[in-house]
Amino acid sequence: MNPIVKRMLGSSLARALAHPSSVDDYLALIDDRLSLAEPRGRVVHAVRQTPDSVTLAIEPNSNWRGHHAGQHVLVGLTLDGARHSRCFSIASAPDEPLIEITVKRNGAGRVSNYLVDQAQRGQLLYLSPAEGDFCPRSQAPAKALLLSAGSGITPVMSVLRTWLSHGASTDIVFLHYARAPVDMIYADELEALAAEHARLQSITVFTGAGGARLDAAALDAQVPDLAERETWLCGPAGFMDTAETLIAARSSAPLHREQFAASRRASAHGQGAVQFLKSDIAASGEHGSLLEIAEDAGLSPPYGCRMGICHACKCHIAEGTVRDLRTDRVRQVRDTDLQLCIHAAAGDVAIDF
Numbered sequence: 308m309n310p311i312v313k314r315m316l317g318s319s320l321a322r323a324l325a326h327p328s329s330v331d332d333y334l335a336l337i338d339d340r341l342s343l344a345e346p347r348g349r350v351v352h353a354v355r356q357t358p359d360s361v362t363l364a365i366e367p368n369s370n371w372r373g374h375h376a377g378q379h380v381l382v383g384l385t386l387d388g389a390r391h392s393r394c395f396s397i398a399s400a401p402d403e404p405l406i407e408i409t410v411k412r413n414g415a416g417r418v419s420n421y422l423v424d425q426a427q428r429g430q431l432l433y434l435s436p437a438e439g440d441f442c443p444r445s446q447a448p449a450k451a452l453l454l455s456a457g458s459g460i461t462p463v464m465s466v467l468r469t470w471l472s473h474g475a476s477t478d479i480v481f482l483h484y485a486r487a488p489v490d491m492i493y494a495d496e497l498e499a500l501a502a503e504h505a506r507l508q509s510i511t512v513f514t515g516a517g518g519a520r521l522d523a524a525a526l527d528a529q530v531p532d533l534a535e536r537e538t539w540l541c542g543p544a545g546f547m548d549t550a551e552t553l554i555a556a557r558s559s560a561p562l563h564r565e566q567f568a569a570s571r572r573a574s575a576h577g578q579g580a581v582q583f584l585k586s587d588i589a590a591s592g593e594h595g596s597l598l599e600i601a602e603d604a605g606l607s608p609p610y611g612c613r614m615g616i617c618h619a620c621k622c623h624i625a626e627g628t629v630r631d632l633r634t635d636r637v638r639q640v641r642d643t644d645l646q647l648c649i650h651a652a653a654g655d656v657a658i659d660f
């Protein structure tokens with residue numbers, strides 16, 4: 308949007324004229340990607356690389372401030388009249404004009420499943436600013452190990468694409484664990500890149516039905532010079548824990564772990580009563596995170612990642628005793644904001660919702 312037009316539309320006069328609607332509501336009548344401040348995007352390609360995933364190329368509006376390699380974004384869409392959102396790693400390199408994400412089907416995940424089944428060219432998506440610090444430095448190291456499993460490949464692809472597009476001379480081993488060839492996203496691209504770049508070695512390990520697992524012997528065979536390599540790691544929490552332990556025993560080089568999936572160390576069994584003050588609803592705090600308890604009580608607090616990353620579920624707690632599901636730490640809180648998805652009740656809790 309032209310900056311002068313944007314400034315005019317953002318003036319208090321324009322806002323007053325738009326009241327009780329918002330300026331964005333009127334802009335949406337012209338083009339639903341238009342917004343004064345909100346990053347939004349439109350799908351320009353939807354490619355299904357595997358039966359249970361879709362890779363989307365998204366053209367963002369001018370409110371998108373770009374991203375760094377390996378960051379993630381909260382993607383929202385309107386389903387049944389309500390906005391739902393979910394966090395996805397960005398697979399594209401920062402200087403590419405389109406944002407690329409790959410979405411995998413996910414049990415009860417409404418957003419993921421909708422996108423896998425129905426996303427197509429033209430789909431409008433609401434976006435958050437990019438977040439995360441997986442790739443904190445722009446300078447590529449001399450030698451690197453990119454290690455991923457499952458959909459953890461997406462932020463690692465972003466790191467790889469960034470280095471290659473910048474002509475970095477890094478010697479790269481890209482080691483990926485997938486269940487089976489049919490589940491492997493970016494297989495063709497990785498093969499093509501490895502054929503084109505002599506300094507890139509791509510190794511894929513299949514784990515399904517008696518397949519291999521990440522262990523000391525495999526790692527020593529696949530990456531004999533591990534001690535010389537800086538590592539970027541992403542995958543399911545168990546895979547990352549195993550990899551981190553193995554690598555720490557072999558190398559003191561830096562290891563960057565994409566904390567995309569916050570691991571829950573504590574069970575979500577709680578106690579006490581949870582009172583939702585504004586809704587005047589009381590629920591048992593025994594089962595689930597505070598977010599799950601709210602949803603079971605028929606409420607719809609906002610959420611995104613459900614993993615403690617995006618902060619979309621932050622809610623004001625009047626007072627209560629809560630358990631942090633990542634650390635198992637119990638604490639008393641009063642008049643504070645908490646992420647509902649990673650806290651359970653450890654006693655009575657009063658939530659302003």
Ligand code: FES
Pocket residue numbers: 609610611612613614615616617618619620621646647648649
């Ligand atoms: S939903 Fe993302 S932090 Fe809770």
